[in-house]
Amino acid sequence: MVWLVVLIGLGATHARGDYRDLRTAFEQYQPPSHLFHLPTEAPPETPAQNDAFEAEKQRLLDLQTRWQEELRDLSAPTAFYHPDSRTLEDLTGAQADTAAAQAAVSQPFSQAVPEVLALLRSPAVKAAEHRVRAALEKYSQVSAVDDILRRYSAFAEGAMTGVGAMRGHGGGRGQFPFPGVLALKGQVVTQDVMAAREQLETARRDAVTAARKTHWRQWFLHQVLSITERTIGLLRELEQVSSTRYEAGRTSFQDVIKVQVQRELLDERLVTLREQLRNAHVETRQILHLPPDTPIGLPQVNLAGADIPDLPSLYDMAVAGRQELSVLRARIGKMDAMIEMAETMLLPAFDLGLSTYKDQAIRQVGTQAGQPTFATRTDAAAGAGQPKKPWFGFADAYLREMRQKRQAMQEELNRLQDATVALVRNKWFVLDRAKREKRLYQNTLVQLSEAALEVSTSGYESDRVAFADVIASYTLWLDANLALADKRSAYGISLAELEQAVGQSFTQRRKE
Incomplete structure (x- = not known):
């Protein structure tokens, strides 16, 4: 019994000695020197995770x-009307200065003045x-919502990160394999802007x-007044x-x-014509x-016309450049971007999601880990053999509707x-008819009516022509000159309507 007590005492003394040595060795331990060696070259910098996000933001701001x-x-290549640089410079101040605009139209003015003022x-x-x-x-x-969520994740969601450095909202799971959602949002906005821009060009076209x-x-009414x-x-x-x-x-x-x-x-x-002219001034x-x-001066026009392409070229120009078609194309582009963005959010991802972490403010590693860092099973969210997203069919119906x-x-x-092709053909026909009729009255009928008026007047004075023939010659002269003014005005108006249908102004010729 005594020997047993002695042996226990010797064992305890030996254990205390071993613990003391272990403690001393632990306290005196120094790590190897190579662990404190500083590298002579800085490690290569790895791009930050949000570099692509910031670059896309900058691209949108540049747009x-x-x-x-x-x-x-106003001189964009796709513009409906390109004003003369000198006229535009002279009238720029009239944009906000009503007095300057009144002065521009109160005296005789060319067609370019109301075009630019419009x-x-x-x-x-x-x-x-x-x-x-x-x-x-x-x-x-x-990017406003993403910026707010990133700031919240970095500063307010939690102090602990998932794995590695604090990366902000989203993490790898939110950015892979579709890093271009922000770009798709930018495409949606760009198509909206393009549609609004074409609607602006439509408003400019219609105003001009x-x-x-x-x-x-107005020019026609002045001509009718003068002829009357x-x-x-x-x-x-007479x-x-x-x-x-x-x-x-x-x-x-x-x-x-x-005669009376x-x-x-x-x-x-004459009274009716003057009232019609006042209506045109309004x-x-x-x-x-x-x-x-505001007083309105005498309008001056260019009677030489314009250089008009052939009819097939007009069809191509209208289909490619008419503003209403461009607006609809922009809306189709917006719909395409929205469908693609919906597909990125609703369709299954390209990977199984087994290697992308979630940026959550909980401990994901160590003995206190609340959940694994990443998914370890494809059926983690559902039973074995069941789809990962059970509501995929509902979202797919939405995509089918969009398509x-x-x-x-x-x-x-x-x-x-x-x-548009039919409209251009009809407007071209009206312009062509006005052109032919204008040429007929200008080159033939007006001269014949003037000759008939001179012959009948002199014949009436010498009793060689009946009075009825004299009145008929006066009426013919009046109708021919009024018709010439009307055909010239109809040519200018039909030319403007054809340009409106095509969506592009034509080059004006020099004045006759």
Whole structure:
């Protein structure tokens, strides 16, 4: 018994000695020197995880800046109308200065003046410009939610990271294998901006076309007034001749009465023409956003026409450049980007998700790990043999709906292209007819009516022509000159409508 106690004591003493030695060795331990060796060269820098995200953000901001610069540039290659640089420079101040705009149209002015003022002052154009700027603001909204979530993840979600350095919102699982979701959002916004930009060009096209047509109508009314006043003067001379002949007993009183009736009718027509001209002035003030009391001067036109391509070329130009078709193409592009973005969020991923971590504020490694760092089974979220995403069928129905809507938009584009071709053909026919009729009256009928008027007037004075023939020659001369003015105006208006249908202005020839 005594020996047993002695042996236990010796064992305890030996154990205390071993523990003391172990403790001393632990406290005096020094790691190997190579662990403290500093490398002579810095390790290669690895790109940050959000470099692609920041680069895409910068690209979208650059797009926004480029669109803003193009919005202020009226000489873009795709623009409907390219104003003369000198005229544009002279009228730039009239964009905000109403007095300058009034001064530009109060004196005789060319067609370029209302065209440029329509671009600068039309309320419809300004409203479309604001809609483009509103669409541009979407660029800054594309990454706003991601930026907020990244800041929340970095500063507020938790102090502990998953694996490695704090990477912010999303992690590998949110960014692989579709790192281009932000780019797709940018494409959606870009297509929105393109549609708004084409709608702006549509507003500019319609404003310029309205200014051109009103300009030609005013010119026509001035021509009608001038021709009518000249005809009234000729009738007054004829009235004096007929009165002299009646006093001499060489004609009847009915001839005097007929001349007076024709003159009175033309005097009344002058009143109507002046009121129509005032109505045309109101239209000009409306298009150019001018006060109601703005005086409108004498419009000047270019009677030489324009260089118009052949009909097949017009079809190609209209299908490629008409603004309504470009708007629909932009909307189709937006739909394509939305479908692709929906596919990235709804369709199964390219991988099984076994190697992508989740950035969650819990301990994922060590003895206190709440859950594995990454999935270890493909059926972790569902039973064995069941789909990973049981609601995939519901989302797939949404994608099918989107694809059918996109196909409907494509068919609508085809319909509009066919309608555009038909519209161009009809407008070209009207222009061609006005051109032929203008040439006929200008080169033949007006000269013949003037010759008939001179012959009948001199013959009536010498009793060789009946009074009825004299009145008929006056009426023919009046109708021929009015028709010539009408055909010239119709040519200018139909040219403007053809340019509107094609979506592009043609090169004007020099004045005749």
